[in-house]
Amino acid sequence: MDREPIFEAGRQSPDLPKLCRYLSERSPLPMVAVHGSTHIVSYLNPAFARLVGRDRSELIGFSFADAVPEGEANGCIALLDRVFHTGTHECLIEQEHRQSHPRTVYWSYAVWAILGEVEQPTGVMIQVTDATEIAHFRRQSMGMNEELLLSTIRQHELVEAAESLNAKLREAHDQLEERVAERTAELAAANDTLRNEIRIRETAESDRRDLLRRLGTAQEEERRRISRDLHDQMGQLVTALGLGLKALEDSTVDPSPYRPHLVRLRELNDQIGRESHKLAMELRPTALDDLGLQAALANYVEAWSEQSSIEIDFHSTGFDGQRLDSLIETSLYRVVTEALTNVLKHGKAHRVSVILQRTPNQAVALVEDDGIGFDSESMKSSDAHLGRLGLRGMQERLTLIGGTLTIESTPGNGTTIIARVSLSNG
Structure with a gap:
């Protein structure tokens, strides 16, 4: 394209047709204009020629279907027909194309009518976006x-x-x-x-x-x-x-x-x-495998507090950088996270405390909240309530590793969940 001046001498505003052509020629987005009901290509920018891998001389004066053979099957030609007859702009998203590419590519089309002197469509302008990666x-x-x-x-x-x-x-x-x-x-x-x-x-x-x-x-x-x-x-x-x-x-x-x-x-x-x-973190936090129970729970309670807007205190003692058995760490981690889920769903609490303690004989995880609480004695006799709160699952996890679950709660006075696991190796 010849470099014609956009601003002519003595004019305060640019020559709009020249400006539009200038922008189109340098646009990284493929653009093509077709005229008539058979969609004969009258203009295309360099980006479109690169997209279809053909020279301008092979496309100007020919039907758009020659440039995009898949147009009949994927709805593109039908889209051009509608826009040409209605004058209403439309889009076609992520249509499959093969062209000469080694893998299938996907293009999205934005199409609007080119209006003549009597405001009736004389052609269609097409902008193509390569949506392959998306x-x-x-x-x-x-x-x-x-x-x-x-x-x-x-x-x-x-x-x-x-x-x-x-x-x-x-x-x-x-x-x-x-x-x-x-x-x-x-x-x-x-x-x-x-x-x-x-x-x-x-x-x-x-x-x-x-x-x-x-x-x-x-x-x-x-x-x-x-x-x-x-x-x-x-x-x-x-x-x-x-x-x-x-x-x-x-x-x-x-x-x-x-x-x-x-x-x-x-x-x-x-x-x-x-x-x-x-x-990924909810499925299995990498900190639990890489750093251990203490670090994994510290990360979890911090994120939980931010998401729930509930104040939480976390204290851990007795670990001194030592790890527990992997099965024990996983079980205690799941019990604490399930207990915090119950606090969020049912507890209506304003403050929560999580305490993790290790002694020579046992590991203890405690979750305490100031929520509405419940009648723990009657709850123990109701399988439905135990299942609804996930308490049965907590008990089952701890039983498998020789641990115990203690539930302390009364209506209006919050709830305390205590998980204890014996450490036979000291």
């Missing part, structure tokens, strides 16, 4: 969501297996009671049968605990894997996308109507990064 990122995110769903399904299957084992255990217990009642007169035989059934019950209980322990380990391993995948893979993708959007924003000539959209896309990308990081 489209591939979205599809990769969907794939990761599917993996997470499959993981949840596998965990559900393990839970069903545990429930089935519980049912068999109850059935064995019922059979035991029936046999003892029927053979009271035959004391010797009844004792032999009873001892045999007790062995079965103990074996079944041992199997159940072993299954629950393996279930817990599998859940934590799956959480750890998904958390690291989110942190490493998703983090890299979000960073790369952010750099690409920043480069695109920097290359946009001001004033540009597209800069706000690019800024919004960068903000959305940053939000995706934060949400991915938050989800």
Whole structure:
């Protein structure tokens, strides 16, 4: 394009047609103008020629469908028809193209009518945005969501297996009671049968605990894997996308109507990064594996306080840089986080204290709030309430590692949850 002067001598304002052509020729965004109902290409800027990999002379005077053969199938030609006949601008987002690229690319179209002297459409202006990276990122995110769903399904299957084992255990217990009642007169035989059934019950209980322990380990391993995948893979993708959007924003000539959209896309990308990081931390905080229970809980309570706007005090004593067994650390961490979740959902508290203490004989985690409390004695007799508050799950976790759970609460006087685990190795 010849460099014609935009400001002519003696004029205070630029020559608008020349200015528009100047901006279009130097725009990094592909643009093309078509005329007539058959969409004959009358103008295209260098960016569009680079996008389709063809020279201007191969496109000027030919149908737009020659430049974009996929237009018939993906709806682009139909879009041009509508805009030409209605005069209303429209957009087409992330349409699949192959062209000469080694992988599938995705383009987004912004289309508006070119009006003639009587304000009737004589053609259509098309602006194309290469949305390939965003489209591939979205599809990769969907794939990761599917993996997470499959993981949840596998965990559900393990839970069903545990429930089935519980049912068999109850059935064995019922059979035991029936046999003892029927053979009271035959004391010797009844004792032999009873001892045999007790062995079965103990074996079944041992199997159940072993299954629950393996279930817990599998859940934590799956959480750890998904958390690291989110942190490493998703983090890299979000960073790369952010750099690409920043480069695109920097290359946009001001004033540009597209800069706000690019800024919004960068903000959305940053939000995706934060949400991915938050989800990874909720699944399995890296501090729990790398630094231990003390550091992981310190990080968690700080983040919990910021998100809930509830004041929280955290105190830890007796660790002196020493780590607990991994299973004990995981169990105490989950008990404390579940207790804080209950405070947020049900407690209506204004202040919470979390105390972590280690002695030569035991490790203790205590969560105390000043909320509305509840009748802990009546709660113990209600499986529904125990399940609703997650207390049964806390008890089960601690039982598997030889620990105990103590619940102290009265209506109007807050709640205290105390988890104790014996340290047999001192």
